[in-house]
Amino acid sequence: MILKEIEQRQSVRQFSDKKISDEDIKQILEAGRLAPSWMNVQPWHFIVVDNDETKNLLSQSANNQKQIKDASHIIVMLGDFSAWNNKNFGQILVEKGIPEEGVQQILSNKGYNPAKNTNAVLVARTMEQCSFSISFMNLQAQSLNIDSCIIGAFANELTGFSPEIYQKVKETLNIPESSMIAGMLALGYRQEGVKNLPKKRKSFETVVSYEKYGQKFE
Numbered sequence: 700m701i702l703k704e705i706e707q708r709q710s711v712r713q714f715s716d717k718k719i720s721d722e723d724i725k726q727i728l729e730a731g732r733l734a735p736s737w738m739n740v741q742p743w744h745f746i747v748v749d750n751d752e753t754k755n756l757l758s759q760s761a762n763n764q765k766q767i768k769d770a771s772h773i774i775v776m777l778g779d780f781s782a783w784n785n786k787n788f789g790q791i792l793v794e795k796g797i798p799e800e801g802v803q804q805i806l807s808n809k810g811y812n813p814a815k816n817t818n819a820v821l822v823a824r825t826m827e828q829c830s831f832s833i834s835f836m837n838l839q840a841q842s843l844n845i846d847s848c849i850i851g852a853f854a855n856e857l858t859g860f861s862p863e864i865y866q867k868v869k870e871t872l873n874i875p876e877s878s879m880i881a882g883m884l885a886l887g888y889r890q891e892g893v894k895n896l897p898k899k900r901k902s903f904e905t906v907v908s909y910e911k912y913g914q915k916f917e
């Protein structure tokens with residue numbers, strides 16, 4: 700069932716003026732909130748942006764990508780590094796019946812706990828979790844016949860784009876020091892006449908192996 704939505708989803712960059720209802724936006728956010736994450740750490744926060752001034756600023760922060768200005772709403776996804784220090788991280792191990800000592804051992808292991816590892820690992824692991832959440836929102840939008848475009852090219856600590864604009868974005872959105880923009884989802888309804896293009900993807904054979912790399916799955 701969901702494969703149909705996956706096949707039909709495509710990044711849309713020409714949005715009409717039609718607004719998405721709050722009810723639908725909330726359903727999309729719900730899909731993101733319910734996404735899986737490592738040990739259920741949920742290192743994310745979603746800021747819904749509806750006003751034109753902020754959308755313009757976000758567009759500027761993303762090399763003036765027009766679809767950000769024209770979207771009905773933007774969901775700005777924050778990666779929340781503080782989540783890894785939260786008591787909730789590891790709670791799932793307690794729920795699984797692992798004794799306290801074992802939990803502490805796991806949480807102090809840098810292989811398990813990105814907060815004990817380098818900043819690069821912490822950022823990578825946070826982005827990894829956020830990708831699941833943004834994908835879930837993307838597909839929920841599709842199932843509501845709402846078009847979207849995931850945005851990854853914007854100013855943040857990773858890209859280093861336009862630091863002054865990023866500073867302004869941080870102030871405008873009141874982004875806490877412990878968070879960083881991990882992604883944006885531009886949402887709206889496509890302009891009339893915008894058709895889906897054929898999917899350009901590597902072939903099944905190219906990207907799939909059976910049992911070992913290079914062996915066909917027939």
Ligand SMILES: Cc1cc2nc3c(=O)[nH]c(=O)nc-3n(C[C@H](O)[C@H](O)[C@H](O)COP(=O)(O)O)c2cc1C
Binds near residue numbers: 709711712850852
């Ligand atoms: C992590 C990520 C970041 C992306 N960043 C942008 C972006 O900044 N601007 C944009 O127009 N499209 C962006 N895209 C959309 C991709 O270009 C698009 O998904 C890809 O070309 C495949 O096309 P489709 O989504 O229409 O199937 C991004 C997609 C992903 C998954």
